[in-house]
Every structure is written in structure tokens, then in C-alpha cells.
């Protein structure tokens with residue numbers, strides 16, 4: 001992934017400041033294996049980074065702190081303490097490099113909160129990049145990626161960006177070739193969903209219907225999705241969208257099934273639950289189709305946003 005030019009701002013009131021951003025994502029495909037002994041599921045997924053960014057400002061300070069700046073989403077219920085992924089990212093980088101964790105973080109959130117789009121992971125990725133520059137710790141991209149994987153399964157992809165196949169927990173990345181840009185319309189929910197709960201619901205369903213379902217296949221990325229991306233074939237891509245977490249998300253939130261149906265009958269080539277939900281991602285044929293679908297969803301009272309992908313991963317702004 002490309003890295004932008006580093007701009008360090010020296011401001012007499014604030015000290016030295018570095019800004020970075022990282023994108024949210026949608027999983028084009030997500031195959032989930034059976035729960036492993038470590039509490040995680042082996043997965044095979046295709047990530048696409050979207051032009052929906054988390055902005056992180058890192059300023060020299062006496063101690064570690066975090067605040068959210070006003071943005072499109074209500075951040076008032078987000079924890080800004082030690083469990084926050086951005087705080088954990090700064091702490092981890094400090095520990096690994098021996099640098100004191102003296103940074104004031106200010107984040108503008110533009111990725112839906114607890115929406116299955118990797119917003120928290122993007123905060124962590126942008127924080128790693130910003131603090132590494134601010135503290136002049138100069139880690140390699142590879143070292144940053146190893147730290148990212150310790151923070152969460154989706155954090156390495158927020159660093160990487162573009163389109164990538166993720167295996168293991170989703171943190172073992174292989175770059176995928178992609179031609180062109182794809183147009184998406186996102187449909188938000190007011191209430192987020194918990195990732196472990198959605199995975200847990202899938203496990204319970206598999207257990208209950210073990211006899212009918214048979215053994216869970218090894219998670220794989222279908223070859224067709226890579227062909228579609230390589231050839232900029234949006235219609236083939238639409239046929240490839242698949243997510244094993246979609247069924248448990250729809251069972252927990254039946255209104256999502258209705259919204260999916262509405263989008264698919266109002267101009268979307270296909271719709272999918274993004275990651276562990278509840279955000280819905282609709283793929284459109286082109287910008288005009290995306291605009292029309294966006295209008296139709298809004299007219300029904302849905303909260304939406306148009307976005308495009310792929311875009312690069314975490315970089316300086």
C-alpha cells in the first residue's frame with residue numbers, strides 16, 4: 001500500500017503533531033470455519049478498503065489521552081480508556097520501542113461504530129502509523145503489521161488497504177490484483193452489533209443443526225471473486241458476495257433481511273451484511289445506479305452513505 005508524505009506540524013501551543021488516516025472495509029467474501037481452541041475461528045475472507053476514513057491526530061503530550069472530535073456519528077458512548085483500541089495501539093508501540101507513551105490522540109470517526117466495517121481497527125492502524133512518526137521509532141511496515149495483528153484480527157488489513165485475502169484469523173494477508181473502482185451504498189443501523197456475539201450465534205446454530213449441516217467445510221476464498229476483481233467485472237463480483245456471518249446477523253435483526261430485499265429490488269446488483277454486521281453493503285453497477293439506489297433507500301427512511309473502493313491503507317494526511 002502507498003504511504004503518503006509525512007507532514008509534521010509544529011505548533012507552539014500544542015507541540016509537535018502528526019496526522020494519519022486509515023480506511024474502513026467491507027468483506028466481499030467471508031467463510032468461517034469451526035471455533036478453535038484459542039477462542040477464534042479460522043476464516044478465509046476477501047477485504048476491500050473503502051473511501052471512508054478514520055482520522056487520527058497525534059500530538060506530543062505529558063501523558064496518553066484520547067478524545068473524539070465531532071463527526072457524523074455519536075461517539076459519546078465510546079470508551080476512551082485503556083480498553084480503547086487506539087489507546088492500546090499507542091501503548092503497544094510504546095512498550096515495543098521503549099518510547100514513553102506520551103501522546104494526545106484526537107480521532108474523527110467516519111466509519112460506522114460497531115457496524116462490521118472495521119472502524120475501531122482503522123483507529124488502531126492510523127494510531128500506530130501516527131505515533132511511529134511522532135516518536136520517530138521508524139518501525140518497518142512488517143513490524144507495524146505484527147503489532148497490528150496483536151491488537152485485532154482486522155487491524156493488519158486497515159494498515160494494508162486495497163484488496164487482500166485474509167486467512168488465519170483474517171490477519172494473514174495476501175494482496176489481490178484489482179482493476180478499477182467499485183461503487184457501494186451502505187445502509188447503517190442505529191444500534192451496533194457485537195462481533196463475538198455474531199460468531200457465537202453461528203456456533204450455536206451449527207451445533208443445533210449439526211446433523212443436517214454436516215461438517216463445516218474448510219474456509220476458502222472462491223476463485224471467481226479474484227477473477228471478478230482482476231477483470232473489473234462488477235456483475236460477476238455481485239454474484240460472488242457471500243458472508244457466513246450474514247445468517248446469524250439476520251436472525252438477530254430480522255429488519256436487516258427486509259432492508260436487503262429492498263435494496264436488491266431497487267437497483268443494487270447484490271447486497272450483503274458487512275463483516276459481523278449490522279451495516280449492509282450494496283454493490284451498484286456504476287455511479288448513476290448507486291445514486292438512484294441511495295435515493296430510494298433514503299426515501300424509505302434508511303440512513304445511507306455512498307462509498308467507493310478499493311483505496312490505500314493507513315497513511316499520513
Ligand code: C5P
Pocket residue numbers: 039040041042043151152153154168169170195196199
Ligand atoms: O480479533 P478481534 O479482537 O477483532 O476479535 C474479536 C472477537 O471476534 C474475538 O474475541 C472472537 O470472539 C471473534 N473472532 C473470531 N474469529 C476470528 C476473528 C474474531 O471468533 N477470526
